[in-house]
Amino acid sequence: MPDNTVDKLVLAISSRALFDLSESHRIFEEDGLEAYQQYQIEHENEPLQAGGAFNLVKKLLHLNSLxxxxxxxVILLSRNSADTGLRIFNSIEHYGLSITRAAFSGGVSPYRYISAFNSHLFLSMDGADVRHALEQGVAAATILPSAPQAASDTQVKFAFDGDAVLFSDEAERIYKSQGLEAFARSEKQSANEPLSGGPFKPFLAALQQLQMEFPAGEAPIRTCLVTARSAPAHERVVKTLRNWNIRIDESLFLGGMEKGVFLKAFDADVFFDDQEAHCHSARQHVATGHVPHGVANEKPA
Structure with a gap:
């Protein structure tokens, strides 16, 4: 697990999450590796279009100027070889992105380099790679095809689900196995017992370190908790964050309402959730990452 006391926030990202490689990926799947390699070389001087996480990366890198x-x-991780990956680096240069480190793994999964680069977050379109990263203790999400959105300002806005993302899935397991009434009763009884941390707790802590370098209310990073919980189950969440000494700028307790329109209102640059149904609602409005973690993502026995 990365050390969140380091002085740099590190995002590892796959080339398909950063750029739109849908056409070349189609060629790879339909015509094979040789055709894919030839296509990339023939088009290596044509800039790729932005991918699902492009705006997030651009705004994060702008923080260095601020x-x-x-x-x-930002570290690029790609299954390409350095030869076929030249188009990706040419596109990075075209858009003026300050990305200088990369791992081109030549057809195999690059996930083993995530921890080696001391990454706090890994974004990819490959669900298997994301699961491997989570197993290494790194916050990770599968970037889904999402509605394109223009960056409205320079502030970077992160939105997170609670259970199985920021927090462990211990409460969600009760809900899944025993129902809403048992969940509400358990959370009320455990209101003073902090929840265990989920896979995104270290990343949130690292974000807060950057926020604390700015005067109150002036940080170019803003965070929001967007959860299906409602009162009285909100109390344990509030007290857990207080116990962790972590501040969330905004908190939305939606009581089961669809999250998408609220994420649009928050103007999130990215939203992370463990449940595919919530991700489907969210991706109609904002860039969305599915976190394949917790009871909601366990295959039935």
Whole structure:
């Protein structure tokens, strides 16, 4: 697990999450590796279009200009070879993205380099790679095809689900196995017992370290908890964050309402949730990452 006391936030991202490689990926799946390689070489001087996480990466890298020091680094991880990956680096240069480190793994999964780069977050379109990253203790999500959105300002806005993302899935397991009434009763009884941390707790803590370098209310990073919980189950969440000494800028307790329109109102640059149904609602409005973690993602016996 990465050390969140380091002085730099590190995001590892796959080339397909950063750029739209749908056409070349189609060629790979339909015509094979040789045709794919030839296509990429023939088009290596044509910039790729932005992918699902492009705007997020652009805004994160802009933080370095605001802070006048390199406090954010983006690492490219790709299954391409260095030869076929030249188009990706040419596209990075075309858009003026300050990305200098990369791992081109030549057809095999690059997930083993995530921890080696001390990454706090990994974004990919490959669900298997994301699961491997989560097993290494790194926050990770599968970027889904999402509605395109223009960056409205320079502030980077992260939105998170609670159970199985920021928190463990211990409460969600009760809900899944015993129902809403048992869940509400258990959460009320455990209101003073902090929840265990989920896979995104270290990433949220690292974000807060950057936020704390700015005067109150002036940080270029803003966070929001968007959960299906409602009162009285909200109390344990509030007290858990207080116990962790972690501040969330905004909290939405929606009581089962669809999250998408609220994420649009928050103007999230990215939203992370463990449940596919919530991700489907969210991706109609904002860039969305599915976190394949917890009881909601366990296959039935």
């Amino acid at each position: 802070m006048q020091t390199q406090r954010v680094e």
